Amino acid sequence: MTDIKKGLAGVVVDYTAVSKVNPETNSLLYRGYPVHELAATQPFEAVAYLLWNGELPTDAALADLRATERENRALPADVKAAIDLVPLDAHPMDEVRTAASLIGARDLAGNGSVLEAGGSVEDNLERSVRLFAVLPAIVAYGQRRRRGEEIVAPRDDLDYAANFLWMTFGEEADELVVDAFNQSMILYAEHSFNASTFTARVITSTTSDLYSAVVGAIGALKGALHGGANEAVLHIFDEIGSAENVNAWLDTALAEKRKIMGFGHRVYKRGDSRVPTMKAALDALVEHYDRPEVAALYDTLESEFVSRKGIYPNLDYPSGPAYNLIGFDTLTFTPLFVAARVTGWTAHIMEQAAANALIRPLSEYNGPDERHIEGYVVDA
Numbered sequence: 001m002t003d004i005k006k007g008l009a010g011v012v013v014d015y016t017a018v019s020k021v022n023p024e025t026n027s028l029l030y031r032g033y034p035v036h037e038l039a040a041t042q043p044f045e046a047v048a049y050l051l052w053n054g055e056l057p058t059d060a061a062l063a064d065l066r067a068t069e070r071e072n073r074a075l076p077a078d079v080k081a082a083i084d085l086v087p088l089d090a091h092p093m094d095e096v097r098t099a100a101s102l103i104g105a106r107d108l109a110g111n112g113s114v115l116e117a118g119g120s121v122e123d124n125l126e127r128s129v130r131l132f133a134v135l136p137a138i139v140a141y142g143q144r145r146r147r148g149e150e151i152v153a154p155r156d157d158l159d160y161a162a163n164f165l166w167m168t169f170g171e172e173a174d175e176l177v178v179d180a181f182n183q184s185m186i187l188y189a190e191h192s193f194n195a196s197t198f199t200a201r202v203i204t205s206t207t208s209d210l211y212s213a214v215v216g217a218i219g220a221l222k223g224a225l226h227g228g229a230n231e232a233v234l235h236i237f238d239e240i241g242s243a244e245n246v247n248a249w250l251d252t253a254l255a256e257k258r259k260i261m262g263f264g265h266r267v268y269k270r271g272d273s274r275v276p277t278m279k280a281a282l283d284a285l286v287e288h289y290d291r292p293e294v295a296a297l298y299d300t301l302e303s304e305f306v307s308r309k310g311i312y313p314n315l316d317y318p319s320g321p322a323y324n325l326i327g328f329d330t331l332t333f334t335p336l337f338v339a340a341r342v343t344g345w346t347a348h349i350m351e352q353a354a355a356n357a358l359i360r361p362l363s364e365y366n367g368p369d370e371r372h373i374e375g376y377v378v379d380a
């Protein structure tokens with residue numbers, strides 16, 4: 001009997017030096033650094049640099065990256081026009097996927113045959129920085145146009161996280177809010193061979209280009225079992241309403257065998273390493289906005305679900321309500337995940353390209369036995 005590993009569960013498919021997830025100790029390292037230390041001390045730009053280059057930047061390297069990021073932050077007019085073609089009631093992830101695809105087509109125009117599609121290490125590093133730089137404008141404009149608001153131009157005097165919030169809301173965010181948002185970007189940046197990163201590596205393994213790999217990854221991230229869960233957490237919060245309703249709501253949800261979004265993880269079975277840091281950021285936001293009822297609902301649902309099922313929250317559980325408090329629309333949450341994870345995806349794309357082997361697993365056929373088209377006569 002063939003031993004089939006459904007969902008590739010437990011299968012180790014390659015080496016990676018980008019990050020290490022250790023479910024035994026509930027820890028996550030980016031290039032050797034614990035993620036909570038990075039979240040407490042670094043701007044997201046420095047973590048992006050670390051993921052791409054293997055080391056934290058010197059002051060000069062960070063200044064260089066920030067200068068390039070600023071040069072590429074504005075939404076190009078044709079990409080804006082393409083976004084405007086996406087129906088307003090389409091999911092924002094479709095809008096982000098479309099925009100990323102157009103950016104790739106513009107950037108690779110004139111590049112010749114598929115044999116050159118993959119690009120050099122330098123090409124791919126530049127492409128990664130450009131995508132990282134422009135995604136906030138795409139996400140911010142998406143939210144604004146759904147609200148019937150005009151696009152807001154980037155501000156050169158603000159760093160990545162503060163500028164992202166500026167372009168979304170058209171006003172400068174408080175330092176505490178910028179810090180919480182920056183931490184969320186760092187926590188979402190990378191997580192080894194998750195479904196979207198693996199998708200990007202599969203596409204890269206065919207020697208396709210970085211943009212195609214990112215577009216595929218965006219598609220994988222959209223699903224509610226992966227990135228879509230941060231949006232789904234807010235739908236659940238809206239359904240429950242307040243802490244007093246948690247028990248009755250859970251009775252029904254579990255009787256209906258519903259998945260409780262924001263809980264459970266394929267790798268972590270005793271808690272997600274990123275949750276304590278994001279929960280602390282959420283607590284700070286709850287206090288800042290004076291919204292204790294959000295913390296009450298959060299804590300009650302967590303303690304009830306953990307005590308009934310022994311399944312712990314994942315990063316999407318605290319980040320959903322945190323993004324809601326900051327003012328992002330629920331449908332914008334997964335695009336925010338894209339803006340963060342593009343750093344991890346592109347680090348993996350470059351790692352895959354540097355030591356490539358076509359990813360092509362096998363399957364065990366369980367369809368009909370061989371049969372033939374009626375009347376078809378094989379030529380003698």
Ligand code: ACO
Nearest residue numbers: 225226227229258259260261262263264265266314315316
């Ligand atoms: N709610 C209810 N039951 C759950 C949940 C949940 N959130 N998660 C797991 N279970 C149950 C399953 O129903 C299953 O029970 P059974 O054995 O009685 O059938 C058992 O726990 C094992 O679950 P699987 O889904 O088989 O485990 P897997 O490793 O494939 O799942 C996954 C991981 C997909 C993340 C799952 O926990 C889930 O669907 N969670 C909700 C979606 C979510 O929050 N995704 C975000 C992932 S993290 C991220 O992207 C940042």
